[in-house]
Amino acid sequence: MAPGGLWSPSWTVDQPAATLWYRPHPHGKTAEQVAQGMVGMFIVDDPVEQALDLPGDYGVDDLPVIVQDVTLEQDGRLRTGADPGDTVLVNGTPGPYAVVSTERVRLRLLNASVQRTYDFGLDDGSVLTQVAGDGGLLPAPHRTSRVQLSPGERAEVVVTMTPGETRVLRSHPPDLGVSAMSARFSGGGDTLDVVQLRARPTLEPSPEVPDRLGSDAPDLAAAEAEAVRTRTFRLQGRTINGAVMDTDRVDEVVTAGETEVWEVLNSDGEPHHFHVHGVQMRVLTVGGRAAGPELAGLKDTVFLPAGQPVRMLVTLPEHVDPEVPNMYHCHLLRHEDQGMMGQFVVLPPGGSGAGPVAPPAGRTDH
Ligand SMILES: [Cu+2]
Structure with a gap:
């Protein structure tokens, strides 16, 4: 503005x-x-x-x-x-x-x-x-x-x-x-x-906190088995997957409503955090171990312990917009400001191309 x-x-x-x-x-x-x-x-x-x-x-x-x-x-x-x-x-x-x-x-x-x-x-x-x-x-x-x-x-x-x-x-x-x-x-x-x-x-007087709160936790193993792909993100220095933020580059192209596994690794000796716009995630594992009870709800910002991959289940937004990207970034704001951020666009199922700019050459997903 x-x-x-x-x-x-x-x-x-x-x-x-x-x-x-x-x-x-x-x-x-x-x-x-x-x-x-x-x-x-x-x-x-x-x-x-x-x-x-x-x-x-x-x-x-x-x-x-x-x-x-x-x-x-x-x-x-x-x-x-x-x-x-x-x-x-x-x-x-x-x-x-x-x-x-x-x-x-x-x-x-x-x-x-x-x-x-x-x-x-x-x-x-x-x-x-x-x-x-x-x-x-x-x-x-x-x-x-x-x-x-x-x-x-x-x-x-x-x-x-x-x-x-x-x-x-x-x-x-x-x-x-x-x-x-x-x-x-x-x-x-x-x-x-x-x-x-x-x-x-x-x-x-106040009522007791009930023993059950939100809906039951989903069967994460089953949901993970149905995820359509795994994307990996490596945070190091002020880069994500080796690149600093470039508003003219789309880093990831995703399909609306699909569920994926995002595996995020802080491969540094300093703290990093991972925040994704437009989604709420379920943390599957931290460093190969099941996530603790404090992480049992939906998350949009996750602390990344150094050297321990965090696997998350991400259901991508239903809102399609090939022109305006969403962002993911480290939530240490100095790091974010220094370019520790990337962009993804959401396409409709079966959609292709589009977007203001193409994904970087050589980027592959698995
Ligand atoms: Cu950071």
Whole structure:
């Protein structure tokens, strides 16, 4: 969008209840704009989710928690380009707290930071009940003391409070699987307070979190067996499959509605993440092992442990557009800005050619 320009998109919301978000995507300038707070949350409800009776009163027991880290100058201005920052903002606010008036409160956690990974936990080590990931409800609640989110990832957690107490949601040093030197740029050694929860002296009762949440997890082995092909993506340096982003090149051509396996490898000694536009994915395996319960729901942004291939089931969008590509990219915004991104176009079944530009010569799929 040009300065002063107006853009009025319209679209059909066609997905289950989820905690989504939006941000600018100007090539090469994304980190700077996001770091200055140009970020918002987009909450989708549906009847299935509402019937579960999870805390759902927005601003009362259902709270957006958009987490960013910044560095502030003496005069209070933001210093951009300093990652990771040393001050945590929640919904743009430093030193935030929430007054809790119910027994249970649902936090919609979004890591909207440029570079930092958070490992969220309560200061007393008590349980966070994770009920949803990026793309919606988990099949069943995942009770855990820690929820690690890399940039772009979301998780919904339910916290149970006792009257009058104050607890702190804190970020602990994340497990990034790389050297301490590399991890430092993603906040590897840091412990930070994120938000205080201050319970009133008396709390309104809240229903228990049900034992079953979203639809049952699909039979992933059967779905994988029916996938029409496997595409591989290798992330190294600031390249994906050896190339940096070129808006004049289409890297992948896919068929609308088909299900494929995408196998993504971080072959570096530094953290990378994989985000795909227009799809929600199911993580099959990480480093050859079955994905953990925190990954049991739909995902659009996935942390890639170094050296461990992540296999994902990807059902491609139904929306055909041979002219305007979708993107996939590392979700460390500095990496994205430096060209760690590729493009794919969606063709109708049986469609061929089309598109503004041809795929690169020599690219083969299997
Ligand atoms: Cu990266």
